[in-house]
Amino acid sequence: MIHLGKIAFANCDFPYYAIEHGRIEVPDISITQAHPVELARRLFKGELDISPISSIMYGKRDDLLILPDLSITSNDFTKSVLICSNGKLELSDLEGKTLCIPETTASSATLVRIILSLKDIDVKIKHCSGTDIDLMLKKGDAALLIGDSAIHAIGKYRIIADLGNEWKKITGKKMVYALWVVRKDFAIHHPDKVKGVLKALLESKEYAYKNINEIANYIANEKNIDCGFMREYLHTLNYDLDADSVESLRLYFKYAEDCGIIDDVKLRFFNKPD
Numbered sequence: 216m217i218h219l220g221k222i223a224f225a226n227c228d229f230p231y232y233a234i235e236h237g238r239i240e241v242p243d244i245s246i247t248q249a250h251p252v253e254l255a256r257r258l259f260k261g262e263l264d265i266s267p268i269s270s271i272m273y274g275k276r277d278d279l280l281i282l283p284d285l286s287i288t289s290n291d292f293t294k295s296v297l298i299c300s301n302g303k304l305e306l307s308d309l310e311g312k313t314l315c316i317p318e319t320t321a322s323s324a325t326l327v328r329i330i331l332s333l334k335d336i337d338v339k340i341k342h343c344s345g346t347d348i349d350l351m352l353k354k355g356d357a358a359l360l361i362g363d364s365a366i367h368a369i370g371k372y373r374i375i376a377d378l379g380n381e382w383k384k385i386t387g388k389k390m391v392y393a394l395w396v397v398r399k400d401f402a403i404h405h406p407d408k409v410k411g412v413l414k415a416l417l418e419s420k421e422y423a424y425k426n427i428n429e430i431a432n433y434i435a436n437e438k439n440i441d442c443g444f445m446r447e448y449l450h451t452l453n454y455d456l457d458a459d460s461v462e463s464l465r466l467y468f469k470y471a472e473d474c475g476i477i478d479d480v481k482l483r484f485f486n487k488p489d
């Protein structure tokens with residue numbers, strides 16, 4: 216039995232759809248759903264063998280290998296990594312104000328620090344448990360939202376920044392939010408099992424790309440999200456990890472290092488020489 220993680224957001228239903236709906240053959244796996252930071256915690260404890268985690272969490276460890284050709288990436292607007300504010304505040308008005316960051320994010324929490332530092336906006340960061348937007352907006356002047364809570368906030372709250380768009384405007388790059396990783400010790404002891412899961416994930420991703428409307432309708436129904444929005448959203452995100460994304464990831468890690476969040480990071484891939 217292989218313990219596989221799954222991010223409990225609509226965007227991760229997409230690459231797992233074929234696995235979870237019996238559309239492809241899969242090895243003996245059990246799937247655990249949680250938010251990306253929790254998945255990383257469980258992977259580090261050895262409760263999971265393979266999982267998508269916040270890309271920055273990979274940068275903090277040297278005992279993980281990246282699975283090739285998989286990620287959650289956006290090129291410009293992300294639509295689900297947003298800052299919303301109280302009243303009439305714009306991004307540039309956040310100087311000296313408080314931004315609440317939920318416990319569910321690590322990559323976007325780092326990205327917002329990078330963007331604010333590059334824009335020279337000094338903001339107090341408050342880390343909050345849970346993802347209750349109203350509570351965050353009571354505790355601070357603005358809140359970072361990711362995943363489904365960001366999607367559900369569109370049209371209800373004042374959105375002042377899409378972080379994928381802010382990052383693109385500054386660097387011209389994509390933003391790689393999540394990577395699929397395997398614990399190195401598990402990969403060393405069970406390379407064939409890892410290959411089996413990787414094959415299933417890649418086949419499932421290909422199925423998803425070919426059946427985007429079917430899956431968008433399914434997710435929209437399940438999660439009470441507008442179908443049209445869901446279709447656009449799934450076209451906005453990219454689940455590959457091409458050379459361009461790897462280069463973007465390196466730049467993100469470099470800025471994160473400049474902010475003192477991580478040390479120099481080496482990208483180590485499963486099944487590829489260092």
Ligand SMILES: C=C(O[C@@H]1C=C(C(=O)O)C=C[C@H]1O)C(=O)O
Nearest residue numbers: 269295320321322323362392393
């Ligand atoms: C685009 C997204 O990327 C997510 C953002 C993450 C983070 O900020 O740590 C981690 C995984 C991704 O699922 C999203 O879910 O909204």
